[in-house]
Amino acid sequence: MEKNSDFILDIKELPNRNAEYLETLFALGNGKFGVRAGNPLKVNQQYPGNPGLFVNGFFESEEIQYGEWAYGYAKQHQTICKLPNLRGVTLRIGSEDSAKEEWQIKLTHAQLDMKQGVLFERYAVKTPAGKSFDLKMTSFASLARSELFVCKYEISKHNFEEPVHFTQSLFQEREAINENDDPRVVSKEQDLGIEQNQDIYQFTTKNSQKKLAIKWIKNDDSFEGKKDQFVSIFQISSIMDATDESAPSFSCELAEFDTLLKEQRQMYHNFWSVSDIRIKGNDTLQKGIRFNLFHLNQGAGRDGQTNFAAKGLTGEGYEGHYFWDTELYILPFFIYTQPKTAKALLSYRWTILEQAKARAKELNQSGALFAWRTIDGQETSAYYPAGTAQVHINADIVYGFQLYERVTGDHQFIEEKGREVVFETAKFWVDFGDFINKEGQLAFCINGVTGPDEYSALVNNNYYTNKMAQNNLRYAVELANRYQLFENEREKWQKAADLMYFGYNQEMGLTKQDDGFLDQALWDFEKTPKDHYPLLLNYHPMIIYKYQVCKQADTVLAEMLFTDDFSKEQLLRDYAYYEKVTTHDSSLSRSIFSIMASRTGQVKKAYNYFMDTALMDVTDLQGNVEDGIHAANMGGSWLSLMYGFAGLRYDQGLKLTNYLPKEIEELRFQLMFKGERIEVILTQQKIDCVLIPNSKHTLTISGKEVLIN
Amino acid sequence: MEKNSDFILDIKELPNRNAEYLETLFALGNGKFGVRAGNPLKVNQQYPGNPGLFVNGFFESEEIQYGEWAYGYAKQHQTICKLPNLRGVTLRIGSEDSAKEEWQIKLTHAQLDMKQGVLFERYAVKTPAGKSFDLKMTSFASLARSELFVCKYEISKHNFEEPVHFTQSLFQEREAINENDDPRVVSKEQDLGIEQNQDIYQFTTKNSQKKLAIKWIKNDDSFEGKKDQFVSIFQISSIMDATDESAPSFSCELAEFDTLLKEQRQMYHNFWSVSDIRIKGNDTLQKGIRFNLFHLNQGAGRDGQTNFAAKGLTGEGYEGHYFWDTELYILPFFIYTQPKTAKALLSYRWTILEQAKARAKELNQSGALFAWRTIDGQETSAYYPAGTAQVHINADIVYGFQLYERVTGDHQFIEEKGREVVFETAKFWVDFGDFINKEGQLAFCINGVTGPDEYSALVNNNYYTNKMAQNNLRYAVELANRYQLFENEREKWQKAADLMYFGYNQEMGLTKQDDGFLDQALWDFEKTPKDHYPLLLNYHPMIIYKYQVCKQADTVLAEMLFTDDFSKEQLLRDYAYYEKVTTHDSSLSRSIFSIMASRTGQVKKAYNYFMDTALMDVTDLQGNVEDGIHAANMGGSWLSLMYGFAGLRYDQGLKLTNYLPKEIEELRFQLMFKGERIEVILTQQKIDCVLIPNSKHTLTISGKEVLIN
Incomplete structure (x- = not known):
């Protein structure tokens, strides 16, 4: 029996308390928008962190400045807008105001309940005058009603009885993320017009002329109540694209918190019932995988007008852009589940x-x-x-x-x-x-x-x-x-x-990455100091390009997608060669090397590469989780399990091959194939597949191989 | 006997009257500075044209903005400063002021006397109130005193007798040259501090913190005199780098115009006596070549701290930068003369x-x-x-x-x-x-x-x-x-x-431009509309790069520099192949194709390519003379004559080979070799060389070949 705790990411388990890192990991989203788990009292620069709201597809544009222009160059930057933190509140007790002076606030408890899709937090707060209270928050991005962000605030006063006044804050700080970082991470100031209309705020971007309206509804304006009793205020933020609307009409009114929460649980129940992957033998890994699936679910645009940004909706990295990451690394998870x-x-x-x-x-x-x-x-x-x-x-x-x-x-x-x-x-x-x-x-x-x-x-x-x-x-x-x-x-x-x-080099017996690749000199890894990775931040591109050195899987990726076109000997030779020249400076690399290690019987390598991908963001392996999750790598960890350990591929039907490494006792998951659900259980000994009764599919099991068609 | 007129470029001979084109052609310089021949009355936007002063090495810098930055990228733009027109004057007659209203001014006469290094102009001027007069200008950039620009203004009044007041104008217009042009042509606004100190102005650049001081001295403040009599004012501009000086001390005081002019004539006499090339058989060509040599002489920095900008000191093109153009195309002329x-x-x-x-x-x-x-x-x-x-x-x-x-x-x-x-x-x-x-x-x-x-x-x-x-x-x-x-x-x-x-392709018998060049597809010239040249302005670089198409001589340039390393058959094969894929979109191309045509006996081609290079700027072949001369091409026309028609090269001594095309009866020039001067005369029949008496060199003539060592 699985434990509930396997679905809970608790702050106690995390390697550090860096505010931006936690904001990313605990970010909530539903494909339409994402909210970083920022300090709820943060206004402007007073408190640490970099909170914000990202709405999928809501961006500002700006002309690209080139040092030297040429014909056909891209004309406009597009940058997803960092909008005010929906969780942000301003609290006032008497003359004390959390937006005007800095209050002491300490996160004492945080649990992301992935089974329900709800974040639970608790803060210890103290005003400059010494008034102290506990603040609890229960929040979620509704999967059932994609325009809603729901947050319940509860306060228990310790040493005073005056009411705590509560208002939503618009946080407009624009802390640029460190520009010396990865050059693909660019953050731009957004020039947003903000227009107040009762409880509705409208944001208009200056250049792209996009409009967004947000309405806030809450059931109270202040926390009354006695000492040491929790009193709650329940707030709904409703987000609406207003680009093509003269006056946005919000479909949602204040509903009961419990109703919304119930819906959320049901939606997540549905999600996990088809998407969960159960791993026996390693609890950390089990949770890490669920964390990845949870974020994949949170980031995918579902309206047919938006896609999956490289950082999901959890940060400003890569400007909120959509790349090939979607089709190659993320889409397979959704196709199969x-x-x-x-x-x-x-x-x-x-x-x-x-x-x-x-x-x-x-x-x-x-x-x-x-x-x-x-x-x-x-x-x-x-x-x-x-x-x-x-x-x-x-x-x-x-x-x-x-x-x-x-x-x-x-x-x-x-x-x-x-x-x-x-x-x-x-x-x-x-x-x-x-x-x-x-x-x-x-x-x-x-x-x-x-x-x-x-x-x-x-x-x-x-x-x-x-x-x-x-x-x-x-x-x-x-x-x-x-x-x-x-x-x-x-x-x-x-x-x-x-x-x-x-291209093929007969002498070396190698598939050529390109016409000239194997003719170039090998990168001198021995002479490369450890702090000179990733190379792109420490060497001029023209220096990097002239060597045999790869940022990520390239030929090996082609061989992963078309494995059956190659002999095992060829795959092994190419793998050995390209592995030696690959730095994995891209987060899109290790999962592919894991898969091909599985498929070529290099079990140890397969497991090691997989473990790096599976826990990449929780452990902050790349050191830049603060800019957002590595969505493609999260998809990649699913690929490593499915395409790698389970040998999943399409060839006249679904094919599965059992490549389970010894560290994993059992792997259990479901796949959707032509409208029907198939349950698969891999153990060290065998593959079990269960088709639904009256399935139109047939199942052929031979040794460690299964064909479903 | 040569005619004086062979040294005079007269406006009457030019194909158009475009103001910017004339400003470039008639620009005066001495390697330290250059002055475009702009309308003397132009202030701000009132009059057509784009006049200005360029001081060699005097530039402003600005951070380069990259759409996407990478390690090791160049950090700063540098742009030669367009400074106020030294020729510019403000004239006032009573209440009429040429800087405040636009006066009618028409260039009626202009001759660049290259033998003396002096520009003669005559303008017909009429004020809005109908006062009309003739304005003559005689100007030169002193070769003997490199800080001096000298200009004599003469006025003859037609229908009034009041004095014409004369003051120097600081023209600060910054008309950016058309940015849709060649992307290497960039013009930047210069933020110059201007500080008046009597007759001295000091310019300080904001970012590069360079300082320049200019002092004006003139012998009078107004043209008095009667109708229909020419009265003159003589003005000297003295230009001084003040970057390392607290108070610039100008060495030069007002000297007699005739003294300065005499010096100038003497300097130019010296110049022509060693540098002139005499061509029998085509007067236009003779003058075109002299025009090129004249501009080469005008553009070369001689202080060891500056070099030769791609446009000389005649325009803003290429931002006043120094390129390989100097060593490969311009330097040989100076080395040999x-x-x-x-x-x-x-x-x-x-x-x-x-x-x-x-x-x-x-x-x-x-x-x-x-x-x-x-x-x-x-x-x-x-x-x-x-x-x-x-x-x-x-x-x-x-x-x-x-x-x-x-x-x-x-x-x-x-x-x-x-x-x-x-x-x-x-x-x-x-x-x-x-x-x-x-x-x-x-x-x-x-x-x-x-x-x-x-x-x-x-x-x-x-x-x-x-x-x-x-x-x-x-x-x-x-x-x-x-x-x-x-x-x-x-x-x-x-x-x-x-x-x-x-690299060598055995099958094709061709020298490979690079490892992959001959493996790429041929550019489809037939499908390329004529208005799509130069290609770089009409196709994305990634499209251009993937084809066999050359902007300019590349392998052929290597073969020009090391001709003796190749068989004639090889040279001919490579020439034929690369000629077909070369667009000559660069002005550095045709001269090299001319030379190699000469050396491989393709006489007609040699002459045609040469004629394009020799008259490139006078005829505005590239259509952008307004941005400045094509200095490398001017050097290239010298190379075509010397390295091509005269077969000049170094191989255990100077070698000459007579490749004179039939269109040229006789080619006569001098060369300096190890401190001694050698006179060479090529005719259709033979080469005559004359060594100075007691020369340490020996001369071996065999057929059409001469060896001097």
């Missing part, structure tokens, strides 16, 4: 197809090129060699649609929204790539691109990119055949896919 | 060696890496793939020192200043490059660089770069042996030079 959310995330890509077409045109190319990083679909990468040049984003998105269709069997969605994306990206590939006489025969080459490994840039024939583009083209041919479309184009797509160039 | 100026230009590089060492260190490299573009030695390139990555600048500078030593025999300068530059750059190469097993054998590779061709970037083993680095290393070994220095390093330098990798 909550296909509706997966569909919503993919629908977003369809909504930005027009921007992708315009971008391709701007670059004198046919079809569509999706933005490397964006909120509204416009390209916002200000450094194209590690931005626009990562054209693999096109094929990554298509891979997401393809996997969704295979696993859900939802052909209608592909007909309605997917196929257009697949066709337009196929048009791009055949225009962008070239048929070239290469090594004595005609080959389709994709030159001048950057692959996933951002420590190599503007290379010819990046293996991953070519492999993914080939898959994109083949899927386009499949859909064109199915729907009898693009008769004239189909042949060229097929030809480009068939003649796709893949 | 005015070695003292060549020495001063090279001395500048020695003065910025410390900055180059610091830059190498910042990039975690040994030795020194010179800035790709700079004024004070700091790297200011804000786009490193076409900036810092052009590390060939190191070898280009060393090539300049080497050529200087070979031609002048001035070993002392090399001992004092040259050798340290050669050693430090050699240290850089062996650290930056790598010994790599390449095509089955150990080779020294230089990866991740950009060569001269800016339509390819961050490539491995750029042929030009490797060839030049090899030369740099060999020269370092030679000097280390000569001076018995760097005993421990010598061997590695020698090994790197000996094992330097040079």
Whole structure:
């Protein structure tokens, strides 16, 4: 029997008390918005921390300044707005005011109850005049009513009896996160107009002209009551996009706290009943995995207009942008557990197809090129060699649609929204790539691109990119055949896919990451001081690029996605070689190395890499949790378990292979496949699969392998 | 006999009357400063044009804003200051004031007398009240006294007799040149403090904290005199760097106009007597060449602290930066005709060696890496793939020192200043490059660089770069042996030079521009509309980089510098191939193609390319003369004549080969070789060389070849 405590992240278990780190870990969200767990009394600079509200897709834009401009550069920065902390209150006792002087406030207790989706906190507070009281908070971001943030405040006075007056504060501090950090982390001051209208505040961004309205409802204005008795005030914040509204109409009125809480519990019950992964043998790991799944659930936009930001809705890192992280690292979890959310995330890509077409045109190319990083679909990468040049984003998105269709069997969605994306990206590939006489025969080459490994840039024939583009083209041919479309184009797509160039070094027996990679010198790791990682913060890009050194899995990632195309010997050789030159400076790396270690029988490595990914944010492995969670890595830890230990992949049906490391006694989870739920139990001895009664699927078990189709 | 008119550039001969174009062509300078030939009455925006004073090395700096920052990026912009027009005057007649209302002013006559170094102009002026007069100007930038700009104004009144009051105007308009133009052309507002002190103005830049003082002296305050009589005012502007001075002391007082003019004539007589090139058979060409030599003379810094900006001192283009243009395109002219100026230009590089060492260190490299573009030695390139990555600048500078030593025999300068530059750059190469097993054998590779061709970037083993680095290393070994220095390093330098990798495609019989170049698709020139050139203004760099398309001579430039290392067949094959993929979007390209056409017997091509270079600015071939002259191309036209038609090169002595095209009857010029002057006459039939009596040189003539040693 599982214990309830396995679902509770308690502050006592955490390695440090850094305010910004805790704000991220305990952040609450529901895909529409996220609230950092900041000090509830913080106004301006008085108290430590960096609290804030992030609303998915609500951003400010600003012209990008280039030292030297060139044709086709991205024009606008987009930065998710850090809005006032919804948890923030101003308390007044007599003439004392928590917003005017700094009160002593100490977090004495904090538990994130992931089973219910509720955060419980307790603070000891003391005013400058010596009045002391306990403040309890019970808060959640409603999954059932996505516009609502709910918070109950309870106060127990220790040495006074006057009422404690309560008002919501608008916190407007804009503490820029350290700009010397990771250069992809940029924080911008938002010039927000704030307009008071009774209990409604409206925020309008200056340049992007987006509008947001927030309404606060509470059941009381002051904590009356006697000493040492808890008295409560219950406050609901209701958040509404008002961009297209003249006067926002809030659908929600003050409801009973218990009703809302009950809904929340039910929603989370539903979530865990399909998404939970139960691990026997390691309690810390069990909780770490649940923490990751919990945050994945909190960050996913579900309205078809928004996506999953690299930091979810927990911080300002990466400016709130959507990357390939979604399709490659996050989407599989949703496809296999909550296909509706997966569909919503993919629908977003369809909504930005027009921007992708315009971008391709701007670059004198046919079809569509999706933005490397964006909120509204416009390209916002200000450094194209590690931005626009990562054209693999096109094929990554298509891979997401393809996997969704295979696993859900939802052909209608592909007909309605997917196929257009697949066709337009196929048009791009055949225009962008070239048929070239290469090594004595005609080959389709994709030159001048950057692959996933951002420590190599503007290379010819990046293996991953070519492999993914080939898959994109083949899927386009499949859909064109199915729907009898693009008769004239189909042949060229097929030809480009068939003649796709893949570099191989015969002498070394290695798959080439790109045409020149293996011809470069090896990075001198011995001469590299430990404090010089990540390399990108300590070496000029042109120095990094000229060596064999990888920021993250690249060829190995391609081999993870298409494992069955390679012999085990090849996989082992490539793994050994690329592992030696990979720094894992990106949080997207270790999970992939874990999976491929599993699949090639390197059990120890598989477990070690997995443990780094599984607990990355709780242990603050990368040292920058304060800027937000590493969402892709959280998805990656799910991948390590499913694609790695359980060997999950699609090949004429779902295939599972038992690669469970000895440190894990038992792994238990559910998968959705074509509308039906399958329960899987892996132990050291075997795989058990349970289909629902009358399932349309069949199950073939042979040794450690299972095929479901 | 030559005609005086061959030295006069008359406005009547010019193709248009565009104010900015004329300001550039008629600009006057002396290496210390340059004055654009702007409308003398222009104040602020009232009159057309973009006049200004540029003082060599006087710049403002500003932090570079990056959309996305990375380690090791250049920190500061540097922009030469556009200072008030020294020619500008404010005229007042009664209550009429040329600075307050716009007077009619029409240039009726303009002649640049290159033989004397003097500009003659005549304007017809009419006030709003109808008073009309003629204004004559005679102006020059003194070569003898480099701080002086001299201008005589003469007025002849037509229909009034009141005095015309005369004051110097400070023009502070800052018309930014069109930012949609070439992205390397950047103009910045300068925030200059201006402080009046009698007739002295001092300019202080806000960020770079540089100071400049200008003193004006004139012999009268108003034009008195009767109608239809010319009355003159004579004004001297004296320019002084005041950065290190508390109170600038001007050495110069008002001298007689005729004395200064006489000095100027004498200086120019000296200049032409060694530098002139006489061409029989085409008067336009004769004048065009002289115009180029004249501007080369006007732009070269001679104080050892400054260099030759890409636009000379005639405009704001390229921000007044010094590039490799100096050593590769401009320096040879000075080495062969005015070695003292060549020495001063090279001395500048020695003065910025410390900055180059610091830059190498910042990039975690040994030795020194010179800035790709700079004024004070700091790297200011804000786009490193076409900036810092052009590390060939190191070898280009060393090539300049080497050529200087070979031609002048001035070993002392090399001992004092040259050798340290050669050693430090050699240290850089062996650290930056790598010994790599390449095509089955150990080779020294230089990866991740950009060569001269800016339509390819961050490539491995750029042929030009490797060839030049090899030369740099060999020269370092030679000097280390000569001076018995760097005993421990010598061997590695020698090994790197000996094992330097040079790519060759056996099948095509072609020298490879870089490892991947010939593997890329050919640019589709047929599909490229004519108005899409230059490509860099119409295509994203990542699109351009992935094709076989060159902005300028790259491999062909290497073959020009080391012609004797190649068979004629190889040169012809490479020429034919690279010519087809070269757009000549850079003004540094055609002169090199002309030379190599000469040397490979493609006479017609040699002449056509030469004609484009020789008259590039007079005819405004590139369409942007308004931003300043194309100094490197002017040097390039000298190279086309000397290295091309006369086959000049150094190989165990000076070698000349007669490649005169049939369009030129006779080519006559002088060369300085190891302190002695040699007169050369090329005709269709032969080469005549005349050594001074008692010359230490010997002359060997065989057929169309001459060897002087």
